[in-house]
Every structure is written in structure tokens, then in C-alpha cells.
């Protein structure tokens with residue numbers, strides 16, 4: 001599938017701007033957003049060839065199957081209906097012959113009532129109104145809410161939110177330090193309510209609260225699908241917010257897992273966030289393929305990784321409040337498409353999804369952009385920036401930010417020629433061989449691809465759109481690769497072995513069946529533990 005497409009690679013990006021309106025032709029606008037992919041090596045012919053893949057691989061049929069509640073997550077025998085959580089205004093969404101929206105709306109209303117009670121001070125802690133919320137969760141029960149709460153801080157008018165995820169005691173220790181347990185709400189966010197890190201942290205938080213609060217469970221909330229388990233933990237059912245197994249962990253920010261976001265920005269703005277996601281769903285379903293943002297973003301991802309062979313891609317938001325977006329996309333993309341076999345169990349052709357990484361600009365510029373500009377591997381960059389910031393009295397800083405973002409994509413494409421580098425060095429007084437040598441260090445090859453997603457302002461609605469855009473991008477890439485994007489068997493083995501290793505480290509079980517390296521590491525730890533005892 002990919003071999004023929006490779007023949008279409010190789011255009012020098014800047015030469016594609018030939019006065020025929022490429023910028024406009026290779027851009028998509030939608031609801032306050034402009035996605036410009038003109039600074040890539042995609043030609044008209046290559047774009048058509050990539051679009052043909054969408055038809056050949058049955059993307060639209062799979063998309064319709066997802067929206068129709070079919071069990072497209074075949075290896076877990078589950079439907080994929082997180083889109084129902086944000087379907088505020090759409091027609092019924094059916095699953096096994098029933099409309100799921102009634103249940104979704106009831107769940108949303110229950111969250112909203114609780115959020116209003118807490119935010120108005122009607123629901124209180126032992127020491128008065130809640131000032132701080134601690135969300136304990138990991139993976140999809142952590143990355144989404146943490147990212148979104150930070151992203152939308154300009155809209156916060158509720159309690160402060162803190163996020164604990166790691167099994168490392170350092171995480172919960174540092175987050176609880178300084179908080180008043182009598183005015184803190186703990187959210188235990190775990191779809192399964194069995195994840196060992198989350199349950200361990202939840203026990204620690206309960207013990208911390210019990211030192212100051214007579215009935216600590218009254219200041220606990222559970223976001224989980226397993227009511228028997230939340231009951232056993234002692235959380236009253238009115239503070240348990242459940243969701244169905246057709247919501248995957250990394251797609252769960254739209255429902256109860258988003259409770260911390262709702263507490264932070266309020267139910268009304270949370271609905272705007274949902275409406276943004278829903279608007280992107282509608283766009284994904286109805287826009288023609290060539291004008292379809294998620295489809296084109298997916299095709300560019302495949303073009304860069306599977307066709308051009310670039311091993312990674314960088315997500316570079318020029319927005320400090322989107323600092324956790326790359327980590328969120330890492331889970332979304334790498335847990336979804338980091339798989340070696342297709343649906344039918346045969347090897348994936350052309351490789352799985354790429355490594356995704358990134359940091360906010362301008363910080364990254366002073367760290368790893370060196371490699372992006374002059375390193376030997378090409379890193380397609382996905383820039384993001386808002387035209388308008390949130391600090392009206394500091395517009396000059398926002399101008400600087402935007403200028404930097406736009407300058408980077410320009411520099412990546414244009415580079416600096418040897419002739420220009422020589423002129424620069426000559427102006428500094430260099431001559432002869434030394435001029436040549438110095439100039440070579442200052443040459444930028446250019447021809448490095450990037451896309452830019454620019455939008456008016458990072459509102460709750462825009463954030464919802466951006467997340468849904470990337471969700472559907474991952475879906476389209478997965479369908480074309482033939483991957484099931486909705487399971488995550490790759491995270492299981494390490495969990496099983498960690499369970500086995502704990503008693504080995506404690507000396508309760510012999511390490512003799514372990515490999516030499518693991519035995520050595522166990523011995524090192526045990527020798528320290530024995531010294532400490």
C-alpha cells in the first residue's frame with residue numbers, strides 16, 4: 001500500500017508555492033479555526049492518492065459504524081461511543097437497540113447538580129466550603145482533566161484542582177502538602193476502580209483526611225463504572241458518577257472523568273466544551289473528505305510516518321496553558337495506534353503510529369528545536385496557537401509568542417542556503433577556508449514539514465474541538481492502518497510482572513526464576529532496604 005506512494009515523496013516544500021494559491025488550497029477553515037497544511041510536501045497528486053486510501057480502506061463505513069454503536073473495538077467486544085457524551089443536540093445514538101442519550105443526559109445532570117452544590121457552598125467539607133479538589137487517577141483518568149483544567153484556567157471560578165497520578169509517594173505527598181483536609185474534596189477517578197496506583201493513592205488520601213475529618217468518605221467522590229467496588233470503599237451512591245464500558249479511558253474527559261474540569265469552570269462552560277467536541281463530530285461526519293480536518297490531519301500523519309518515513313512527530317502548542325497537551329496526545333495517539341498487528345492479527349504494514357512528543361513554545365525553541373532545524377532526522381511539527389491571548393494588558397507578549405510560532409514554520413521550510421550563510425560570515429569578517437567552515441555550521445537545509453492550527457482564542461469550545469479533532473485523527477489513521485485503536489493490551493504485561501515482583505522485593509518470594517538482570521536489580525534494592533531497616 002505504501003510503496004507506490006513513496007514515489008510521490010520528495011517535492012521541495014517551498015517550491016510548491018508557485019502562485020496557484022497553495023496556502024488556501026492546502027488549508028481548512030472551520031468554526032473559528034484555520035488548519036494550514038501547505039508547508040508540507042504533499043502535492044495535489046499525493047493528496048489525491050492519500051484521499052483514495054480513505055475510500056479503499058473503508059474509513060467512512062467504519063466511522064458510521066462507530067457512530068451507530070457497533071462493537072468496533074473488536075478485541076474487547078465493545079462499542080466506541082464517547083461521542084455520545086458530547087452529543088448535546090444530536091439525534092438518538094443507538095446501542096443494542098436503545099438510545100444511550102437518556103442515560104448520558106441523566107449522568108450529566110447529576111454531575112451538574114453536584115457541581116452547583118459544591119460551587120455554591122451548599123455541599124461543604126467538615127471545615128466549610130470546599131476550596132481544593134484532588135483528582136486521583138492515572139492514564140485516561142488523569143491526563144485529560146489535568147490538561148483541560150490547566151488549559152482553561154482563565155475561566156476558573158471554582159475550587160483549585162490538583163492532580164495525583166503516580167504510584168510514587170512523592171506525588172501525593174507533595175500535592176496534599178498545605179491543603180486543609182476539612183475543605184478538600186477527593187475525587188477517585190478510575191473507570192475500573194481497581195487500578196493499583198489509584199487505589200493505593202486513594203487509601204493514602206483517606207488516611208490523610210481521617211486525621212482531621214470524622215467521616216472522610218463524605219468528602220470523597222468516585223468516577224467509576226464499578227458500583228460494587230465504590231460501595232466497598234465507602235462512597236455513597238449519590239457521589240458516584242458512573243459511565244458505560246463504551247467509553248474508553250483515554251476518551252473519557254467528556255463524561256464523569258471531566259468532573260474536576262466542571263468544578264473548575266462551572267457546568268455552563270463545561271457544556272461549551274462538550275459543544276466544541278460535538279461540533280467537530282458533525283464536521284467529521286459531514287464535511288467532504290478533502291475539507292475534513294480530522295481526515296486531512298490523519299492523512300498528513302500517515303504521509304509523514306508511513307510514506308516519508310519520519311519516525312516521530314512533535315506537537316508544539318504556543319500556549320503555556322497547553323503544557324500538558326503533548327502528554328495527553330501521547331496517550332491518545334500512542335496507546336491507540338502503537339500496535340504491531342492489524343484487526344485480523346497480521347503484522348501492520350508500514351509500521352504502527354509514530355512516537356509523539358512535544359513541549360510548549362517558546363520554551364522548546366531553547367531546548368530541542370536545534371535538532372528539529374539541523375538534526376539529521378526530520379520531525380514533522382504540529383504547531384498550535386491562538387490569535388488572541390487571555391491577558392489583555394500584556395498583548396505585546398502575545399505578539400511575541402505568535403511571531404515566534406509563525407517564524408518557526410517559516411524557518412523550517414525555507415532554511416538558510418550556503419550562499420546566505422557565507423554572506424553572513426563574510427559580513428563578520430571571516431575569509432577563505434575559515435569562512436567556509438564556519439558557514440557550514442550556519443546552513444539550515446530547510447524543506448522541513450509543519451502544519452499550523454490557528455484559532456481565535458482558547459475557549460472551552462475551542463479546546464473541545466481540538467481534542468475531538470485529534471481523537472478522530474487517531475481513529476482515521478487506525479482504520480487506514482487496519483489497527484484497533486481502542487484496546488491497549490500493550491500495557492498489561494508490565495502490570496502483571498509488577499504484581500509478581502512486589503513480594504520478590506519484600507523477600508517473601510524467591511527471585512530465582514527471574515533473569516540475571518532483574519535478579520541483580522532486586523538484590524541492589526534489597527541490600528538498601530536491609531541497611532535501612
Ligand SMILES: O=P(O)(O)OC[C@H]1O[C@H](O)[C@H](O)[C@@H](O)[C@@H]1O
Pocket residue numbers: 138139140141189190191192193194195198249250335488491
Ligand atoms: O480508569 P482506570 O480504570 O483506573 O484506568 C486508567 C488507565 O490505566 C490503564 O492501564 C490504561 O492504560 C489506560 O487506558 C487507562 O486510562
